Amino acid sequence: MKREDSWNPLLDRRDVLRIGAVGAAGLAGFGFAGKAMGQCVTNPSETEGPFWVDEMLNRSDIRSDPTTGQLQAGVPLRLAINVSEIQAGSCSPVAGAYVDIWHCNALGAYSDEPVGMGNPNTLGQRWLRGYQVSDAHGNVRFLTIYPGWYMGRTVHVHFRIRKFSGSTVTFNFTSQMYFDDAVSNAIYASTAPYSTHTGRNPASNGQDNLYNSALSLRMSRNASHVIAGFDAVINSVPGLGFMNLTPTDVDSLEHVHDFGGGSPPFAFT
Numbered sequence: 001m002k003r004e005d006s007w008n009p010l011l012d013r014r015d016v017l018r019i020g021a022v023g024a025a026g027l028a029g030f031g032f033a034g035k036a037m038g039q040c041v042t043n044p045s046e047t048e049g050p051f052w053v054d055e056m057l058n059r060s061d062i063r064s065d066p067t068t069g070q071l072q073a074g075v076p077l078r079l080a081i082n083v084s085e086i087q088a089g090s091c092s093p094v095a096g097a098y099v100d101i102w103h104c105n106a107l108g109a110y111s112d113e114p115v116g117m118g119n120p121n122t123l124g125q126r127w128l129r130g131y132q133v134s135d136a137h138g139n140v141r142f143l144t145i146y147p148g149w150y151m152g153r154t155v156h157v158h159f160r161i162r163k164f165s166g167s168t169v170t171f172n173f174t175s176q177m178y179f180d181d182a183v184s185n186a187i188y189a190s191t192a193p194y195s196t197h198t199g200r201n202p203a204s205n206g207q208d209n210l211y212n213s214a215l216s217l218r219m220s221r222n223a224s225h226v227i228a229g230f231d232a233v234i235n236s237v238p239g240l241g242f243m244n245l246t247p248t249d250v251d252s253l254e255h256v257h258d259f260g261g262g263s264p265p266f267a268f269t
Helices: 013-027 181-190
Strands: 076-087 090-093 098-102 129-133 139-145 156-165 168-178 218-221 226-234
Touching (some): 076 098, 098 139, 129 139, 168 226, 181 218
Antiparallel strands (some): 076 090, 076 139, 098 156
């Protein structure tokens, strides 16, 4: 499979028009200019699911297995995340935050997991996992593939935002990002290998028990790839440390088909 070029910060003009002025600003790498408090709302936290692995892979292109170099097949997805924090009544960019993402491949499997809960044995493989450190504008950028689906969950990407003091985690926030059903349906119906995977359930975001529209991506699709942007807003004030913000997954194994999640959403304001 031909390897895509690394992220190009200059978007195609048609992509800018498709995603709109607000989305394009985020995708092109422009941070917040200090949003008013009424526009600055923390993202809901959601379960990490049982398939989180702290691989410590610092990379923007997460499509390949770092050992073999083999790419996961699928429609390229260019994902930009802007991290900001509520400070002094407005949203300010967060520099130096560690932003991890992980998600399933086109056929619904996660890497580096033993067989179980519908997942094949992928131990030792580390595709579709990685982290980036936010720049001065609070931005990180990833090149990945459009996620597939698996029984019990709608289309999503997990993300985790951490702050460190040396090697000590001082803040840890976990949630999920969701995709436009119309884009997912079009890709799954006509594009291999997605189109070989049938029987999708739930068939829409609204049928998913964890879906939250506040976590929806801004998206645009063209003939060759999908671009998406997301504003991650956190609050790491004292008293809202990482133990408070990370929901537990004690019941996740009870959900045989729900191996991208388990516990109900955990929200804070």
